[in-house]
Amino acid sequence: MDKIVKDNRAPVSQKPLVMAKVDKDSIGATVGIEINGNPYKVMLGTTILEACRENNIHVPSLCYHEDLCLAGVCRVCVVEVEGMGTLQAACTFPIINKIKVHTTSEKVRKARRHVLDLMLSEHYGECYSCHRNGNCELQKLAKEYGVDSYRFGHVEKRRYQVDRSSYSVVRDMDKCILCKRCVRTCIDLQEVGVLEAINRGDKTKVTTFMDKPLAEVICINCGQCINRCPTAALKANDPSDEIWNVIDDPSKHVVIQTAPSPRAAIGEEFGLPAGTSMTYQMNTALKMIGFDKVFDTDFTADLTIMEEGTELLMRLKKKLVDGDKNVMLPQLTSCSPGWIKYIEHFYPEYLDYLSTCKSPQQMFGSVIKTFYAQEHEIDPANIVTVAVMPCSAKKFECNRPEMDSSGFKDVDYGLTTRELAQMIREAGLYLPDLPAGNFDDPFGDASGAGLIFGATGGVMEAALRTAYELVTGRTVPFENLDILPCRGFNGVKQASVKLENVKPEWSFLEGVDLNFMIAHGTANAKKVMEALVKGELSNIHFIEVMACPGGCLGGGGQPIPTSPEIRKKRAEAIYQEDAGLPVRKSHENPHIAYIYEKFLKDGPCGHLSHKLLHTHYVKRGKFIG
């Protein structure tokens, strides 16, 4: 082998790679390497980038993302490995022998600068008017490597049209640097498969099937690609200008509802560490911005639990007692609009399994424009409802034509956490300095059960807290109401709760193991659905699905960046806030009792709630016409 290498006339870069033989006994063992002259011990098989990050050695990266598979396409992380002819991408180089790495040599520094200059020559940079100004990974690298001129030229004119067809996601391919993070997000992480790189060489671009507008393909609007885009090539469709207009219009009564996840993450936009809860400061900020009323979406999350829990118990009764074949079990949750669009596209034959409940956002919209409008004698035509959501798919959801059960568009605008942070900045406020403020009545206080909707497993936990008590008359048999099997970030979780000594009216559930599953991220949802299609889930009663990894707290509208670590901290913040609330079960929320007494008089899943709080779905299919 050595002889072949020596006699090979090929340029150094094309010579076959000669690696020392791996000692098979040492797999899983550590290997001693040298980085910049210092010795380190790392696990066999870790990449150079991981080894450097573990040991606090700075190596820049761009296409690398913790949530995604490795690509090694951007070449920003190149390092020198002694014995290798060329520079190596640190993110994809596995350490399998005793190598010597240099991360700061002249060759490395110059190569990185070249790579950046080349990227900038293709990037339509208009930093002042870019919404990622200050939070752009390319901008940061350009500063880090002292880019002071466009050595290989610069794009002065737009080459592509901005794709604004989707209600949720805006694609501006002029800013794309082909790191393919969105492609890996869409294909590998979410398994939706909307974005892919087409063509070759300098004609490469990231686009959809047949280069169609995003609204015409099978995009589920989850926005995970936005969270992972290093530049502004992908962004959410920003309605803040229209919202400013209605705020400034005195004839409009502008009402805002805030979901549980933005409050756990919005602090990150103001430089606070992940997992800082900003619930009450945010209320003050929203009031100061000029919203007339600030409500808590957790209230309709509680309402969702009442409706969805009742629906589940009704389905169980119909199936187990009446033997009704038209009733489908397991019941699938319907809170996540990304998941709804996913199942409409990919499993249109299984829509009957979905709960008919609207998502909390849409429930709130219809409650505000009916019940709230009646009680406060406001013409619903003058009410504008805005929803702060961690989600880009909510923008699509509120524009669904069927979401008008109040007689008006139930929710007028969906606003993401990022866009709200922008509005707060624009109003001249610094969120962390603001005093605490409360939510407005009549939907002021919500329960902790509504709050934990923000984390994966939260809907299930909240539903169990209520359903178990409804059926048995006792609280769930878990310490402090913390149903730990529902928590954590495993892709698919499964657990069961045994129903014993039930109330007489639920006697058919005596001794039944209530089996439930929780999936987050559509890739995991796909696994669950494939099992359902094969008929393997006949013993499961209830499945919670969230389209985004980590649940809503990892949603496509949340502050950028995202990583498993950040999502974990956000979840901790949510669970901590839940533990500190006086009411932690949806059915004990006094406002819930009030609305069923005063307005939805025929109870959960009654006639009026069916009209206002439930919906139907569209069989979309995957064929792109």
Added chain:
Amino acid sequence: MIDIKQNAMTEEIEMLVGKYGSTRDALMPIIQNIQMNHGMITDFAQQEVARLLDIHPVEVYGVVTFYSFLSGIPKGKYIVRLCRTISCDMAGKEAVARAIERELGIKFGETTRDSRFSLEYINCMGMCDQGPSMLVNDLVFTKLTPHTVVDILNRFK
């Protein structure tokens, strides 16, 4: 009518899947076959291939657009591909290119109105010592001059 055509296409792809398997590595032979039989891979065919191989349509689209010899859009019966790499260029490619354009009445990247010819540039095909060279479908023609290239094209008219 469209339905009948689409059913036939689905059947053909199912037959190819039976032959080459339904894993993702069967993608290349399947779409090469479709390209050979139909001169293009329609968006319907791409989606059918994706469905049967359980991959995403956009991945098939990515592959189809990546390779010069696969096409997602209709092309002429004869695809004329002139080499534009340096050896052929120095041997007088430019004059040949002009002669082809004049003869066919189209520019590079275009297809004649009667769908008989498409004209494209390609990169090196290893005929550097005999340039300028071109391909007409599978046939190689070398040592072209503006004069001989017109004769060659007339053979295909």
